[in-house]
Amino acid sequence: MLRIKRVPTVVSNFQKEEGEEGARAGGGGGGCGRNCLQKCCIPGAKLPLYAFKRLNKISGEKDLLKPDDKEPPVAFLDSLLLGEWEDRAQKGLFRYDVTACETKVIPGECGFIAQLNEGRHLKKRPTEFRVDKVLQPFDGSKFNFTKVGQEEVLFQFEASEENEVQFFPNAPIDVENSPSVVAINVSPIEYGHVLLIPRILECLPQRIDRDSFLLALYMAAEAGNPYFRLGYNSLGAFATINHLHFQAYYLAVPFPIEKAPTRKITSFNGGVIISELLNYPVRGLVFEGGNTLDDLSNAVSDSCICLQENNIPYNVLIADSAKRIFLVPQCYAEKQALGEVNPELLDTQVNPAVWEISGHMVLKRKKDYEEASEANAWRLLAEVSLSEERFQEVKALIFETISCGDNGNPSVSELLLEEEPDDKPKSLEEGDALNKSSRHHAMVSGECLVLH
Amino acid sequence: MEPQLGLLELSVNNRYSIWVRERLNELPDSFTITDPSISGHPIVFASNGFLKMSGYEMEEVVGKNGRMFQGPKTDRRSVMEIREAIRQEKTMQISIVNYRRDGTPFWMLFCLCPVFGKEDGRVVHFVGVQVPITRKRRQSGGCNGVSYCEDRTGFRETVIGSCRREVCSDSVVELGRVLAMDSDSRELEVDEQCEASDLEKAKAKLAMNSILSVLAHYSESTGRLVCGKRCCLARTGLLGSSLTLSLGRIKQSFVLTDPHLPDMPIVYASDAFLKLTGYARHEVLGRNCRFLGGVDTNLSTILQIKESIQTEQACTVRILNYRKDKSLFWNVLHISPVRNASGKIAYYVGVQIDESCENHDKHGLSPEMRQRSAVGAVKVAVRSLSMVAGTSESQQQLPMNSILLD
Secondary structure (H helix, E strand, C coil): CCEEEECCCCCCCCCCCCCCCCCCCCCCCCCCCCCCCCCCCCCCCEEEEEEECCCCCCCCHHHHHCCCCCCCCCCHHHHHHHHHHHHHHHCCCCCCCHHHCCEEECCCCCCCEEEECCCCCCCCCCEEEECCCCCCCCCCCCCCHHHCCHHHEEEEEEECCCCCCEEEEEEECCHHHCCCEEEECCCCCCCCCEEEECCHHHCCCCCCCHHHHHHHHHHHHHHCCCCEEEEEECCCCCCCCCCCCEEEEECCCCCHHHHCCEEEEEEEHHHEEEEEECCCCCCCEEEEECCCHHHHHHHHHHHHHHHHHCCCCEEEEEEHHHCEEEEEEECHHHHHHCCCCCHHHHHCCCCCCHHHHHCEEEECCHHHHHCCCHHHHHHHHHHHECCHHHHHHHHHHHHHHHCCCCCCCCCHHHHHHCCCHHHCCHHHHHHHHHCHHHHHEEEECCEEEECC | CCCCHHHHHHHHHHHHCCCHHHHHHHCCCCEEEECCCCCCCCEEEECHHHHHHHCCCHHHHCCCCHHHHCCCCCCHHHHHHHHHHHHHCCCEEEEEEEECCCCCEEEEEEEEEEEEECCCCCEEEEEEEEEECCCCCCCCCCCCHHHHHHHHHHCHHHHHHHHHHHHHCCHHHHHHHHHHHHHCCCCCHHHCCCCCCHHHHHHHHHHHHHHHHHHHHHHHHHCCCEECCCCCCCCCCCCCHHHHHHHHCCCCCEEEECCCCCCCCEEEECHHHHHHHCCCHHHHCCCCHHHHCCCCCCHHHHHHHHHHHHCCCCEEEEEEEECCCCCEEEEEEEEEEEECCCCCEEEEEEEEEEHHHCCCCCCCCCHHHHHHHHHHHHHHHHHHHHHHHHHHHHHHCCCCHHHHCC
16 A cells, blocks of 8 residues: 655645544534534525536637627626635635735746745644545545535535526525535635535545536636636545545636647547647646537546546646646656655655646745746656656557547547657656656556556 | 727727728728727727628627637637737737638637837737738649648648648647548648748738837827837836736726835726716826815724724725715725735725615625625736736837747
8 A cells, every 4th residue: 555644735724633533512403513514504504606507519709799698697706706715814714815925937938836835734744645546435534525614615506507697695505406615725825716516415535527527617617717727636646635626726827737838639529629738747638629518528527537447646727717628647646655756856845736737836945935946846747747658558548448439530549559759859758767667557457556 | 798889999099099090991901909908808990801801890899809709729728828928918929710700710820919108108009910821732723621631631741731840740640630531521621730821920010010100100190109119118106007907807996006105196996986986097096095085084984094004904994985076975995905926015905885885686796795806806916917027027028029020
């Protein structure tokens, strides 16, 4: 069993140190006293509800301009999300004021973003995390989002029953209806940092399914702002809570991963275009296009499902209002557990989750912030990336899985396996030199075995 | 949703006089002029050449954002590059797929150039020039996408000849396409990567230069001169047009004040603020907010505001204010510090609610929540934009032709 020790991020004020859990107050008539989202406190509870309109098509922005399109009652991002978030900031629910954290764009081609955040990891003991199992069953005895206080929940988010956006400032929490909610992250890494928790009361483990992924795309589309992105970390790729959730925040700067050149690999069913990142320290796939939001969503979620079922940790970035999605399989935690990561990099205690991989680096030490350079960021991310060889294997696996049911076209994966790696950009080859663990991998009936 | 037509017309007329339209329409080129200071960064002028190329009527495009011409085949990374060039007020050119009114996609070379006001060096407009990219074809009589596809399956050399370096370097993709040909032989040519030729680039450059010279010339007649270079670098106390653009999207009544300038003057006032108070923008910029008070304004409330600013805390007060016409209103005022990317306080934002007009819309957000959202939107705008400024300042000073000339 592979484990790493790391300081877990405190996402809720109700998240206790391991072992402290269970120290509940009273449990008398008025709920557990924490005003949480469990059976004890839900009866009678109300939260704002934002119901989005289902789309049939990825527009043409033209669709947005149709005269019959009514202006929604509430602007999702600018009014609802930011307003509720600022309200919680005024109420002092966050552990620190993230706008007081210094941040800068690191000079260079890529434009990595560095933030000095000394408060995020204070007062927590390092905890052991198992990193060799991407799918683990939900464990109700550990922290999960039903234990957060209702004041940390901003609103419910669901598909509208009518054919239009609806907003209810005070909607009861309908337990039967499996509400999805948006809650604050009390350790934000940028303004508006929230968590989307699909069907929160069903207590789903951290695992992508088609419906939940589509919900995340709808949230990005509803925000309608390319600088409001959603991210996902699988277990083994720096998710710390095994309760299905996406993260999201607002940062009006292009992320380096979004600026990286890409090479189109194939068009997929439903008009989804799949490309490969070039000249970026982490190897990954980019999904865009698609005749409908469902097409795009399914192509990505099916790829995620393939990865998690094959026990390959990964991160997902939903960018550009759900028009571009980055899928990055990674192996950092595994390398870390095997003692293969350069100690200097470990010293920075940077956990390369989705935001770091996308180029937004949250640094804990002033020294690292001041010395932050493109070369350093590149070096860290190169350790996160799969080796070229392994990436090609994983890519083939994904294409094989998702092109099942894809009629007619020759198997894409067959073509890809024949690809000559000689057109590889230089910088990636340098990354390969660091990437020693590739030799430890072997494909056995689609399983990723770690040989050591 | 649509900004008032008057505002769009004035954007052109006040700067270049009403006569400029006629002169601009004598140019054969396809181009648009947009105004970043109006909410939504709308098109304020579209040339005849543009309307002909896109198939739209003038009134269908004026007031709209340029993104209306994008569609599913438009490369998102290219869209991002345009967005960033606008934010950084830089010139740029890029090949991109746009859509005509009838829904057909086509490749064009898009060139963007900011137009700066000479008085303060701020961006007043952006000019976008569109040059359709035509493909060279080897076979005579091949005049549509289908015959182009036939070319491709038959002769690989032809593919390389007409499709330029992206495809050349990418034999796997090409191989995949050739193999997929049977099931998909009618693929549109927009699915290929496309680069503009030197000729098309030269055409765009020429068009941009003539448009800029017309604009510069006609701006002399209004006395509000423009040029294609940022000529005045002293912008103290004024906000960049990127920040102005972001703030312009916030609908609530609010002002930004700068605590680092003497007497903490207003450096930004929203349209809703001007409507609420009855003042014109130039009457409030540069002044301290105290002019809103009057004889009956409670002194202890003013002290409370001062104290919260001294302690760098947010506060909400109810204060009696006066409009320009001396009429009174109870202002539910929320004040909050706004920090820049270094984590330092850059501004204070004050968001006003006229207590008498509070609408208790059952299906919307409460006035308090809308007040909070304005604060949030201001905070993210200031923080994000000061983050970029550090690195982009040097690039901003590029002479306007540095890209067009290459």
